Every structure is written in C-alpha cells, then in structure tokens.
Amino acid sequence: MTDGPAAKRQKASTPDEAPYKLIYWPGLPGRGEHVRLAFEEAGVPYVDGAKQEDAVPQVLAQISTDNLAEGIVPNLPPLAPPILEHGDLLISQLPNILLYLGPKLGLVPGDDANAVYRINALALTALDGFSNEVHDCHHPICTSLYYEDQKPESVRKSKLYVKERLPKFLSYFERVLHAQEERKAGSWLYGASLTYADLVLFQCLDGTAYQFPRAVQQLKDAGGHKRVFALVDAVRARPNIAAYLESDRRLPYGEGIYRYYKELDVVLEDSVEEEKKE
Amino acid sequence: MTDGPAAKRQKASTPDEAPYKLIYWPGLPGRGEHVRLAFEEAGVPYVDGAKQEDAVPQVLAQISTDNLAEGIVPNLPPLAPPILEHGDLLISQLPNILLYLGPKLGLVPGDDANAVYRINALALTALDGFSNEVHDCHHPICTSLYYEDQKPESVRKSKLYVKERLPKFLSYFERVLHAQEERKAGSWLYGASLTYADLVLFQCLDGTAYQFPRAVQQLKDAGGHKRVFALVDAVRARPNIAAYLESDRRLPYGEGIYRYYKELDVVLEDSVEEEKKE
Incomplete structure (x- = not known):
C-alpha cells in the first residue's frame, strides 16, 4: 500500500x-x-x-x-x-x-500508575485461558487447516481442556476475586470499580460457554466458582452492556474464536473415558 | 499463604x-x-x-x-x-x-508516549509466533500431558508449523524491518536504537532454532528473511548480551518452552509428504 x-x-x-x-x-x-x-x-x-x-x-x-x-x-x-x-x-x-x-475510557483507575500493569496481567491471563486455548480446541494442529481436517485432535484437546484447563483458569479468577473480597475491595477483579479486565473476563466466558455449554453449566452447577459467575452476570447487567447485547451491533458467534461443534460439547466425565482408553 | x-x-x-x-x-x-x-x-x-x-x-x-x-x-x-x-x-x-x-531500563525510547504500544505489539507478536506456537508444537493437546502422550499430534503440528507459521511470522518481522529501512529509521524493529522488542525477537528465534534447527537453517539459507537474521546476529553481538551468553548465568535449553526432539526436527518438504498422505 x-x-x-x-x-x-x-x-x-x-x-x-x-x-x-x-x-x-x-x-x-x-x-x-x-x-x-x-x-x-x-x-x-x-x-x-x-x-x-x-x-x-x-x-x-x-x-x-x-x-x-x-x-x-x-x-x-x-x-x-x-x-x-x-x-x-x-x-x-x-x-x-x-x-x-x-x-x-475510564476503565483503569487513575489514582495508581501501577494499576494498568495489574489489569493488563489479568486481561492477558483471561485471554490465554478462555480465548487462545478455547480457539485451539477447534484448531489444535494448525490455524490454516480446516476444522474437519483436525477433528480427532480437536475432540481429544477439548476433553482435556474441559477437565484440566477450564477449571484451572476458573479457579484462578475465583482466587483473585476471593483476594479482593478478603481485602474488602469489592467484587470486581481489581480495585473498587469495574475495569477492562472485568469486560475481558465476561466476553471470554460468554464465548467459552457458547463453545462448551455443557461443561460450563456443569462447573457453574458445582458451585466452586461462584464469584466468577456472579461477575459475569454483573457485567452483563451493566446498563450500557445490556443495551449493547440487545442491539443488532452485537453479532452472533459463528466461525470465529468461539464455535459450537456438537462433538466438542463435552463434559468432565468424557475426559475420564478418554484416559481409560489410553 | x-x-x-x-x-x-x-x-x-x-x-x-x-x-x-x-x-x-x-x-x-x-x-x-x-x-x-x-x-x-x-x-x-x-x-x-x-x-x-x-x-x-x-x-x-x-x-x-x-x-x-x-x-x-x-x-x-x-x-x-x-x-x-x-x-x-x-x-x-x-x-x-x-x-x-x-x-x-532504557529499552523504550523516552521521546514518544506511544512508542511503548508499538513495541508491546511487536513483543506480543513475536511471543505468539515464536514462543507460544513453538511450545505447542510439543504440547498440542494439553500442557498437563507428557510429550510422549501427544507425539503423533506433535509431529503433525510441527510439520505444519514449519511450512505455514514459521515463514509467516518471519515474513512479518522482515516486513517490519523493511518498513524501518524504507523510512531510514535503522535496522532495529522500532526507532533508531535497540528496544526490548529486539531482545524478545532474538530470544524467540534463538529458541526456535534450537527446537527446529534444520527448518530455521533452511529458511536462513533461502535468503528471504535476511533482515531478521541480521537482527538476531546484531543482538547476539551486543557487548552485554555476548558477555551474558558466554557466562554461566545463561542456562542451556532443556525441558522448557523450547525442546529438541529428533522426530520434530522437520524441514519444509516433510509437510508436503504429510499433506499427500491425507
């Protein structure tokens, strides 16, 4: 150009x-x-x-x-x-x-020059665990191949993601929110008000729940990550976010990072089966 | 704690x-x-x-x-x-x-408040292509499994990495260096002097060459990414870096991000064989 x-x-x-x-x-x-x-x-x-x-x-x-x-x-x-x-x-x-x-945009508190590094670490971690790895569950071999050309590997990776990685990253964010609660800092990931890390975690988990609806529901029902799921609901209920999600500016998921394939919609028990086969 | x-x-x-x-x-x-x-x-x-x-x-x-x-x-x-x-x-x-x-540390020029965002983008891109993806070549299914339990998938991913991804990321950094040359800005990735993005690219390619020595040598010999390989050599020759690399503070690669497995030490032609089988 x-x-x-x-x-x-x-x-x-x-x-x-x-x-x-x-x-x-x-x-x-x-x-x-x-x-x-x-x-x-x-x-x-x-x-x-x-x-x-x-x-x-x-x-x-x-x-x-x-x-x-x-x-x-x-x-x-x-x-x-x-x-x-x-x-x-x-x-x-x-x-x-x-x-x-x-x-x-006012999504980082202005009173601490180091806040942005703590928030950036949270955003990077959420994207690692709930965006990059979730994407790789349908493209574990190469992004330039079709999903259909890496399906067995995708099924195997998805089972292990749901068993090992999804709970690991959920537990990490639950721990961060627990730390915030202990120090009476509120129910957002950092500081007393919403930051962009909260928005990232919301979008990451909304997308992950689209790709793995059964596993996310299973973990939600198990009750071990109540603070994380409450945060997702709290972001969804913000007036501007709620209005956006209702608008036609919000597009449906499709062939992007988050995809729904029935054979990848696994639950924790499926990975136990996987291991028995080995 | x-x-x-x-x-x-x-x-x-x-x-x-x-x-x-x-x-x-x-x-x-x-x-x-x-x-x-x-x-x-x-x-x-x-x-x-x-x-x-x-x-x-x-x-x-x-x-x-x-x-x-x-x-x-x-x-x-x-x-x-x-x-x-x-x-x-x-x-x-x-x-x-x-x-x-x-x-x-003086690894971002101090005269432009936006420089850090351009350098951060370069570092993130180098880490995506030459650290995260290279690691995933020996752990494509799950980081919590042993390499031995995901070897066939690793071989397949490595062949495609070497054919598709390694040249793509090398060409991107070659393009950045070409842009710098066109604007007579020097031979570093950003601005007139070395930044931490140059150090990241050096370490990324040093490690990638450890894991894929034949493929990296093949691409080096092909001559299409001369500016990138010249930058790697220029970083390696910096007095403080050279002294560090010679010291016992620099550890050998082992069971970390970058690993040498003979069966993953593939060349571009191996991926062509892979595709014919399909």
Missing part, C-alpha cells in the same frame, strides 16, 4: 478527542469484540470498520505483505486485526489495544 | 532504585529468559530467584491456590511465573513485565 488512504491521513499528534476506529473482520464478534465492549461500557463513540461496506479491503490493506505503513511514521504494519486507529496512531494486538484504551 | 514472607514485605511505594527480583522456575531459560536479557542488556542489577536455593518454594508460594496476596494490597496473586518484584509491586505475565521494565 504505497499511496492508500492511510498515507493521506498523516497527522502531527493524537488528541484524546480524535475519533476512534476499530479495523476488523466483518460478520463475527471475534477478538474485536473486546474492543467494542470497552467503548460500549464507556459510552464513547467509535467507528466500527467491520460494519462498513469495505471492511474486508480495510483489513487486507493493513495485513497485506506489501503494506510497509508508508507515510504514517512511526507506526508499524500490523500482522493481524484487531487494529485500532486513533488520530495518527495505529496499533494492533488485542491486549495492547485495551492497554491503550483502558485509561482513556 | 496467610503470613509468609510477602505479607511482611509491605511497602508504601516503588522507587525506581528499589531492587528488581525475578521469581521463576530454576534450571532452564524458559519465559523468564526474556526478563533476564532485558536486565543484562541494560546492565541493571537484578536478583534472579531462579538461581536461589529456594527457587521452587518461591514460585510455589506465589502460584499456590491458597495465595491470596494478603498484606501486599493492591497486588493480585499470579497464575504462573515469570513474576517480577520491584519494591512493593508484584506483577506477572511476561509481556506485561517487559512493558513495565522497558521504559525503566
């Missing part, structure tokens, strides 16, 4: 009031959804490139092997969406975008 | 001159190695908990399901190491630790 739109858009600085734009694939929530939820909760306007007619060309122009981000020094070309444009700044990598937006 | 050492260590603030301590598993470079390289390049003293006699108990105390980080408000309990202690601050998640250390 030697003289595309980005080249013409060079600006000297990024004032806070510059418009925000998300560049992302159309037609599914995906990893871009975390960015949308941050804007929606904050009530801050944003342009959703995924909803524009040229959504796909927008993404392709950025990730093209020809894109050298010319004319928008010192931005660098991104590998993959989601991508955030804010004035002359263009950045990629979901946890990085949230890190940038958090303080600007 | 209700009244362990952490509880006694409560402090009011984190002055820059407070001692830095890495808490990590002993006996292997692992993800902690990226933190060591940052300190070594900067020439800033740090305590390496992994080299202390009680390294394992230090880690276990942090990741224990009983650890509620009591008494060190507002830190939160971490899920896993590496963990950084700096005065009263305790944070986990490798890219988050580097984000915190980067500006303090």
Whole structure:
C-alpha cells in the first residue's frame, strides 16, 4: 500500500478527542469484540470498520505483505486485526489495544500508575485461558487447516481442556476475586470499580460457554466458582452492556474464536473415558 | 499463604532504585529468559530467584491456590511465573513485565508516549509466533500431558508449523524491518536504537532454532528473511548480551518452552509428504 488512504491521513499528534476506529473482520464478534465492549461500557463513540461496506479491503490493506505503513511514521504494519486507529496512531494486538484504551475510557483507575500493569496481567491471563486455548480446541494442529481436517485432535484437546484447563483458569479468577473480597475491595477483579479486565473476563466466558455449554453449566452447577459467575452476570447487567447485547451491533458467534461443534460439547466425565482408553 | 514472607514485605511505594527480583522456575531459560536479557542488556542489577536455593518454594508460594496476596494490597496473586518484584509491586505475565521494565531500563525510547504500544505489539507478536506456537508444537493437546502422550499430534503440528507459521511470522518481522529501512529509521524493529522488542525477537528465534534447527537453517539459507537474521546476529553481538551468553548465568535449553526432539526436527518438504498422505 504505497499511496492508500492511510498515507493521506498523516497527522502531527493524537488528541484524546480524535475519533476512534476499530479495523476488523466483518460478520463475527471475534477478538474485536473486546474492543467494542470497552467503548460500549464507556459510552464513547467509535467507528466500527467491520460494519462498513469495505471492511474486508480495510483489513487486507493493513495485513497485506506489501503494506510497509508508508507515510504514517512511526507506526508499524500490523500482522493481524484487531487494529485500532486513533488520530495518527495505529496499533494492533488485542491486549495492547485495551492497554491503550483502558485509561482513556475510564476503565483503569487513575489514582495508581501501577494499576494498568495489574489489569493488563489479568486481561492477558483471561485471554490465554478462555480465548487462545478455547480457539485451539477447534484448531489444535494448525490455524490454516480446516476444522474437519483436525477433528480427532480437536475432540481429544477439548476433553482435556474441559477437565484440566477450564477449571484451572476458573479457579484462578475465583482466587483473585476471593483476594479482593478478603481485602474488602469489592467484587470486581481489581480495585473498587469495574475495569477492562472485568469486560475481558465476561466476553471470554460468554464465548467459552457458547463453545462448551455443557461443561460450563456443569462447573457453574458445582458451585466452586461462584464469584466468577456472579461477575459475569454483573457485567452483563451493566446498563450500557445490556443495551449493547440487545442491539443488532452485537453479532452472533459463528466461525470465529468461539464455535459450537456438537462433538466438542463435552463434559468432565468424557475426559475420564478418554484416559481409560489410553 | 496467610503470613509468609510477602505479607511482611509491605511497602508504601516503588522507587525506581528499589531492587528488581525475578521469581521463576530454576534450571532452564524458559519465559523468564526474556526478563533476564532485558536486565543484562541494560546492565541493571537484578536478583534472579531462579538461581536461589529456594527457587521452587518461591514460585510455589506465589502460584499456590491458597495465595491470596494478603498484606501486599493492591497486588493480585499470579497464575504462573515469570513474576517480577520491584519494591512493593508484584506483577506477572511476561509481556506485561517487559512493558513495565522497558521504559525503566532504557529499552523504550523516552521521546514518544506511544512508542511503548508499538513495541508491546511487536513483543506480543513475536511471543505468539515464536514462543507460544513453538511450545505447542510439543504440547498440542494439553500442557498437563507428557510429550510422549501427544507425539503423533506433535509431529503433525510441527510439520505444519514449519511450512505455514514459521515463514509467516518471519515474513512479518522482515516486513517490519523493511518498513524501518524504507523510512531510514535503522535496522532495529522500532526507532533508531535497540528496544526490548529486539531482545524478545532474538530470544524467540534463538529458541526456535534450537527446537527446529534444520527448518530455521533452511529458511536462513533461502535468503528471504535476511533482515531478521541480521537482527538476531546484531543482538547476539551486543557487548552485554555476548558477555551474558558466554557466562554461566545463561542456562542451556532443556525441558522448557523450547525442546529438541529428533522426530520434530522437520524441514519444509516433510509437510508436503504429510499433506499427500491425507
């Protein structure tokens, strides 16, 4: 892209009031959804490139092997969406975008310079356990193969995910919330009010429950992670989030990070069967 | 951990001159190695908990399901190491630790408030492609299973990694370096001097070359990613890094992120064979 739109858009600085734009694939929530939820909760306007007619060309122009981000020094070309444009700044990598937006959208407490590092750690951990690993349950061998070409491996990984990993990550966030309760800090993951880490955990568990509805229900019924599931409900009930989830801006899950395949909708007992076979 | 050492260590603030301590598993470079390289390049003293006699108990105390980080408000309990202690601050998640250390160690240029977001995106991308995915090549099904219990899946994933993913990520960083060259910004990934993203890319590719020596050599010989391999050599030749790599502080690879298994030491042609079988 030697003289595309980005080249013409060079600006000297990024004032806070510059418009925000998300560049992302159309037609599914995906990893871009975390960015949308941050804007929606904050009530801050944003342009959703995924909803524009040229959504796909927008993404392709950025990730093209020809894109050298010319004319928008010192931005660098991104590998993959989601991508955030804010004035002359263009950045990629979901946890990085949230890190940038958090303080600007009031989703990081402003009274402690180190808060953002604690919140970033929570967001990275939620994405590791409830987004990256869940995605890999339907693509354990390679993202460039079809699901159908890695189905036996997906079934095996899903059984072990549900037995080992899902409870491990749920227990971790339950422990964080328990720590918060012990120090009478409230029922959010960090500090006295909602941060973007809470939004990330909500979206992660909403998606994980879509892919593994039986296992998530089983763990919910078992009652060992009450604080985590209460937090998910509390985020869902926030007025701006509730309105967004009801709107047609919220897209249904499909062929993205979170997918429903009947043969992957396993419960804890299925992994015990799996181990007996070995 | 209700009244362990952490509880006694409560402090009011984190002055820059407070001692830095890495808490990590002993006996292997692992993800902690990226933190060591940052300190070594900067020439800033740090305590390496992994080299202390009680390294394992230090880690276990942090990741224990009983650890509620009591008494060190507002830190939160971490899920896993590496963990950084700096005065009263305790944070986990490798890219988050580097984000915190980067500006303090002079590994992020100080003249642009947005530089850290561009560098963080580079570090996250390098870790995605050359650390997380490389690890998953020997643990594609579950980290809690032995390698021996997921060997066929590992062979299949490794072949596809070498064919699809390794060139994709190498080409991405080659593109970033090409962009830098076009704007006459130098031969580092960001700006005119070395940043922690360069150190991360070095360690990632050093480890990937340990796990996949034949494939990395093959791609190096093919000549399509000359800027990336030149950067790796340039980092390796930095005086402080060279001295560190020669020292006994640098541990050999073993049973960590990067592992050598003969059957996974594949070349590009092996994946073509794999596809023909299907």
